[in-house]
Amino acid sequence: xxxxxxxxxxxxxxxxxxxxxxxxxxxxxxxxxxxxxxxxxxxxxxxxxxxxxxxxxxxxxxxxxxxxxxxxxxxxxxxxxxxxxxxxxxxxxxxxxxxxxxxxxxxxxxxxxxxxxxxxxxxxxxxxxxxxxxxxxxxxxxxxxxxxxxxxxxxxxxxxxxxxxxxxxxxxxxxxxxxxxxxxxxxxxxxxxxxxxxxxxxxxxxxxxxxxxxxxxxxxxxxxxxxxxxxxxxxxxxxxxxxxxxxxxxxxxxxxxxxxxxxxxxxxxxxxxxxxxxxxxxxxxxxxxxxxxxxxxxxxxxxxxxxxxxxxxxxxxxxxxxxxxxxxxxxxxxxxxxx
Numbered sequence: 001x002x003x004x005x006x007x008x009x010x011x012x013x014x015x016x017x018x019x020x021x022x023x024x025x026x027x028x029x030x031x032x033x034x035x036x037x038x039x040x041x042x043x044x045x046x047x048x049x050x051x052x053x054x055x056x057x058x059x060x061x062x063x064x065x066x067x068x069x070x071x072x073x074x075x076x077x078x079x080x081x082x083x084x085x086x087x088x089x090x091x092x093x094x095x096x097x098x099x100x101x102x103x104x105x106x107x108x109x110x111x112x113x114x115x116x117x118x119x120x121x122x123x124x125x126x127x128x129x130x131x132x133x134x135x136x137x138x139x140x141x142x143x144x145x146x147x148x149x150x151x152x153x154x155x156x157x158x159x160x161x162x163x164x165x166x167x168x169x170x171x172x173x174x175x176x177x178x179x180x181x182x183x184x185x186x187x188x189x190x191x192x193x194x195x196x197x198x199x200x201x202x203x204x205x206x207x208x209x210x211x212x213x214x215x216x217x218x219x220x221x222x223x224x225x226x227x228x229x230x231x232x233x234x235x236x237x238x239x240x241x242x243x244x245x246x247x248x249x250x251x252x253x254x255x256x257x258x259x260x261x262x263x264x265x266x267x268x269x270x271x272x273x274x275x276x277x278x279x280x281x282x283x284x285x286x287x288x289x290x291x292x293x294x295x296x297x298x299x300x301x302x303x304x305x306x307x308x309x310x311x312x313x314x315x316x317x318x319x320x321x322x323x324x325x326x327x328x329x330x331x332x333x334x335x336x337x338x339x
Contacts, residue, residue: 003044011040062092063304064112064120068100068218072247073276074293075123078143081297082121089305091118100218102126113138119304139307141300146188146320153303154320155296159192160199162289162325163245166271167200169287169327170241175269175336179212179239181226181249190215193245193273212239216249223252231260240336241269247276254282265334275328284331295323 009019014033022029022037029037040046065082067075083093094117096108105122106129112120119139122129126147133140133151140152170178180197183190194215201208214229216222223244230239244250250272262268264284271287272279279286299321306312 003046005046008037008041008044008046011044012036061090062094062115062117063308064094064096064108064117064122066096066098066105066108066112066120066122066124068098068124069248070097071220071251072218072274073278074247074274074291074296077293078297078300081294082301085298085301086305091305098124100124102128105129106132109133109136109138119308121300121304139304141304141307143296143300144189150318150320152307153318155300155303156188156320156322157291157296158322158324159189160196162273162291162327163193163196163243164200164203165196165325165327166243166273166287166289167197168203169329170243170269170271170333171200171204171206173241173269173333173335175239175241176206177209177212177237177239177336178206178241178243179214179226179230180243180245181214181216181223181253182245183215183218183249185215189246197243197245209237211237218246218248220248220252223249223254224256225252227253227256227260231262236339239268241333242271244270244272247272247274250274250279250286254286264332267337269333269336271327271333280330282332286332287330288328290326290328292323292326299323 005016005019009016012019014037018029018033019037022034023041063086065079067079070076079095086093094112098104098108105124105126109120109129109132113136117138121141121143123143123145130147130149130151142150142152142154144156146154146156167178178201180194182194182197185191185194194213198208211233214226216226226249244253257264257268264270271289273289273291275288275290279288303312
């Protein structure tokens with residue numbers, strides 16, 4: 001049976017008010033009383049009621065992280081970094097995974113608000129969810145995607161440069177049939193990575209082929225379907241190089257190429273967006289555009305804490321912050337095969 005504060009106070013022979021002050025470290029209570037009360041609380045298994053404390057102090061000391069999926073390994077890194085930085089400042093993080101569903105995202109944000117969350121980092125934020133964040137006046141950081149009308153600061157990747165550099169790398173190896181498997185054009189990263197690919201082609205004087213541009217949802221299934229479509233092309237129209245602009249699709253593309261017996265890089269050079277241990281372990285090791293997710297997590301946590309604590313007042317207009325990318329060259333790219 002749970003022990004309440006009255007039980008702790010009775011165990012020590014002090015008033016409930018004194019027990020409360022002792023547990024909260026009040027200087028009005030002697031060191032000996034603090035020690036006795038805390039020992040009794042530990043012995044009896046007492047845990048303070050977080051909801052009641054939040055009502056008294058208007059501080060819940062917890063924040064939310066809302067992401068679309070956990071297939072994307074970058075989100076794992078971001079979640080770990082955000083949790084660590086918040087914990088260092090005495091906050092707990094609550095993780096919600098929406099599956100990319102707008103209704104689930106809205107529900108998650110309302111749940112956080114109902115439980116007095118002090119802020120939220122959100123990947124996704126469709127228009128209804130962004131409007132709700134604005135209505136709730138909940139300190140927010142948008143991560144990886146920028147809504148049309150942000151409700152808080154935005155931490156994004158320099159996606160245009162990342163995709164441009166990857167395409168330039170492939171073009172520099174003399175590839176002229178470069179395909180791209182990219183995300184939906186309704187989100188910032190999907191649009192900007194495709195735009196960077198197109199700029200890379202233009203820089204190299206390579207014509208874009210519509211049949212080699214395959215946008216779609218952030219899912220492994222889209223990656224598998226894209227490989228099937230590319231391999232179904234007549235031999236002379238198939239790509240000799242492929243840029244995959246998100247983790248989710250890459251986790252469909254790489255197994256599909258392996259299952260189809262495609263020689264990488266002998267028959268097809270491959271560059272994937274976002275690094276992970278599996279990219280280094282894959283055979284051959286995969287060249288990647290590293291988006292620095294740890295830096296994204298650090299920045300998102302710092303910006304949110306600044307909003308919560310007032311170091312960056314809520315009246316300050318939301319800012320946009322970009323994290324740079326880095327092309328990590330490995331063994332998955334080479335010269336195109338002879339025609």
